[in-house]
Amino acid sequence: MTAVAPDTTHHTALHQRVRDFISADRPMLIGGEWVSSASGRTFETIDPATARPITSVAHGDATDIDRAVRAARQAFDDGPWTRMKPNERERLLWRVGDILTERAEEFGQLEALDNGKAATIAAAVDTQWSADIFRYNAGLATKITGSTVDVSMPFVPGGEFHAYTLREPVGVCGLIVPWNFPLLMASFKLAPALAAGNTVILKPAEQTPLTALLLGEVFHEAGFPPGVVNIVTGYGEAGAALAAHDDVDKIAFTGSTEVGKKIVDAAKGNLKKVSLELGGKSPNIVFADADFEKAVAGSVAAWMFNHGQCCVAGTRLFVERPIFDDFTAAVAEAASQAKIGPGLDPSTELGPLVSQEQFDRVSGYLSAGLADGARALTGGKRWGDEGFFIEPTVFVDVEPSFSIVQEEIFGPVVAAMPFDADTGVAAAANDSIYGLAAGIWTTDLSKAHRTARQIKAGSVWVNQYNGFDTAMPFGGYKQSGWGRELGSSAIELYTQTKAVNISL
Numbered sequence: 001m002t003a004v005a006p007d008t009t010h011h012t013a014l015h016q017r018v019r020d021f022i023s024a025d026r027p028m029l030i031g032g033e034w035v036s037s038a039s040g041r042t043f044e045t046i047d048p049a050t051a052r053p054i055t056s057v058a059h060g061d062a063t064d065i066d067r068a069v070r071a072a073r074q075a076f077d078d079g080p081w082t083r084m085k086p087n088e089r090e091r092l093l094w095r096v097g098d099i100l101t102e103r104a105e106e107f108g109q110l111e112a113l114d115n116g117k118a119a120t121i122a123a124a125v126d127t128q129w130s131a132d133i134f135r136y137n138a139g140l141a142t143k144i145t146g147s148t149v150d151v152s153m154p155f156v157p158g159g160e161f162h163a164y165t166l167r168e169p170v171g172v173c174g175l176i177v178p179w180n181f182p183l184l185m186a187s188f189k190l191a192p193a194l195a196a197g198n199t200v201i202l203k204p205a206e207q208t209p210l211t212a213l214l215l216g217e218v219f220h221e222a223g224f225p226p227g228v229v230n231i232v233t234g235y236g237e238a239g240a241a242l243a244a245h246d247d248v249d250k251i252a253f254t255g256s257t258e259v260g261k262k263i264v265d266a267a268k269g270n271l272k273k274v275s276l277e278l279g280g281k282s283p284n285i286v287f288a289d290a291d292f293e294k295a296v297a298g299s300v301a302a303w304m305f306n307h308g309q310c311c312v313a314g315t316r317l318f319v320e321r322p323i324f325d326d327f328t329a330a331v332a333e334a335a336s337q338a339k340i341g342p343g344l345d346p347s348t349e350l351g352p353l354v355s356q357e358q359f360d361r362v363s364g365y366l367s368a369g370l371a372d373g374a375r376a377l378t379g380g381k382r383w384g385d386e387g388f389f390i391e392p393t394v395f396v397d398v399e400p401s402f403s404i405v406q407e408e409i410f411g412p413v414v415a416a417m418p419f420d421a422d423t424g425v426a427a428a429a430n431d432s433i434y435g436l437a438a439g440i441w442t443t444d445l446s447k448a449h450r451t452a453r454q455i456k457a458g459s460v461w462v463n464q465y466n467g468f469d470t471a472m473p474f475g476g477y478k479q480s481g482w483g484r485e486l487g488s489s490a491i492e493l494y495t496q497t498k499a500v501n502i503s504l
């Protein structure tokens with residue numbers, strides 16, 4: 001492989017280890033070895049702040065996926081991993097959490113470079129939360145239990161039995177993740193999968209492969225046996241090969257609903273288990289009695305955090321009619337103040353979108369919204385003339401049928417709509433194929449509880465947005481997914497139950 005000379009013009013503040021990491025082509029991790037793709041091909045990963053290459057990574061395809069699945073199978077069937085005691089897995093996972101904490105600045109910078117988000121946020125949120133997830137799941141490794149069952153066995157009169165259940169790992173798990181929170185989405189899956197004793201193949205998104213590869217070094221440093229964690233970088237074809245592979249027992253996927261449906265089709269061959277975290281178009285509901293300032297700040301963060309590239313982004317803003325004009329004006333004003341720039345600039349609040357493709361897609365929605373008759377209170381166009389920046393955009397005068405209201409845009413764009421107290425807001429809020437999250441802003445406790453029950457979504461946040469916690473389950477209603485990640489129940493996604501009944 002040949003290294004691409006990285007553009008270093010805005011890399012002056014980079015950590016030496018990040019410089020070293022991007023100064024050469026990055027191989028992938030299969031069976032404990034750092035290897036090139038079988039084809040020898042590589043692909044460039046791009047800095048979205050400049051549209052220039054950062055470095056090249058191995059271009060894995062179906063052949064490499066097959067190599068990785070074999071390595072994971074061998075590690076599951078023959079390796080020391082499955083003979084390890086739960087407390088040994090606990091210590092390894094805890095160590096990963098500690099290393100991530102120690103190296104948070106490095107991970108934050110690399111994520112900022114590859115994804116475009118602010119390095120400070122990538123260190124403080126993406127990396128430190130990932131560390132927390134590894135430590136939380138380290139604790140779960142020793143708490144995976146079956147149960148004893150007092151069976152009746154009516155067809156064996158007089159018999160005596162000892163019956164119990166075992167909770168066992170599923171086996172070889174394929175983990176396919178998107179580019180919006182590259183390290184975090186990988187951690188959501190890796191930590192419970194490994195706590196439960198599975199072996200894994202991680203396929204990061206082609207736009208953002210770098211922190212997954214750096215995480216591979218952390219697994220090595222922590223002392224994981226070879227083949228337990230394999231990382232194959234590549235495009236959708238590599239993900240498709242993983243989803244279709246007959247020797248993979250489970251696929252955990254985060255990404256678009258469109259690709260999620262393809263995963264379901266591909267998994268049919270061997271009926272592998274599937275869990276899905278998919279798209280969203282979440283309602284954020286502001287009642288007239290809400291704390292105005294708090295609701296404005298929270299509602300801006302709801303759709304602008306991570307440049308709108310959040311599956312849970314509160315991009316349908318429902319505001320009770322008496323405060324609609326003032327509230328949307330305040331949201332537009334606050335959004336227009338956001339400092340736009342590259343993720344490596346510490347003052348940046350809004351970075352670039354991740355890729356040219358995403359930039360074109362979001363630009364298309366801006367044009368469609370305006371053509372449909374929506375009015376932009378702020379934004380509505382590209383920012384600057386380099387990189388993939390879009391101005392934060394607040395649309396009003398929108399109809400429920402507009403594509404900017406129905407479809408996931410995945411950029412810093414919100415569509416605001418008024419609602420009336422007498423008709424309520426639940427029907428409009430639930431008018432979506434998605435059901436991932438929702439926000440509610442009110443000072444009336446009864447209204448908060450009542451509305452939380454009416455909303456069809458996997459997470460509801462009251463007087464806050466993005467109210468995630470490692471201990472709270474997360475996942476989607478409707479076409480936003482299957483299963484719940486995070487929380488202790490995530491272990492269920494990576495284990496299966498065996499019923500043992502012994503005639504005494």
Ligand code: NAD
Pocket residue numbers: 176177178179180181185203204205206234235236237238239240241243254255256257259260262263276277278279280310311312408410436476480481
């Ligand atoms: P995507 O679906 O295009 O890609 C996600 C991953 O799937 C990538 O690794 C990609 O290479 C791979 N892939 C592509 N085609 C594939 C195929 N046919 N078979 C198997 N794998 C394939 O999504 P994206 O554009 O990277 O991410 C944005 C989407 O992710 C949004 O829809 C967003 O809502 C969703 N998302 C959901 C959550 C959640 O928890 N619900 C979290 C983050 C992102």
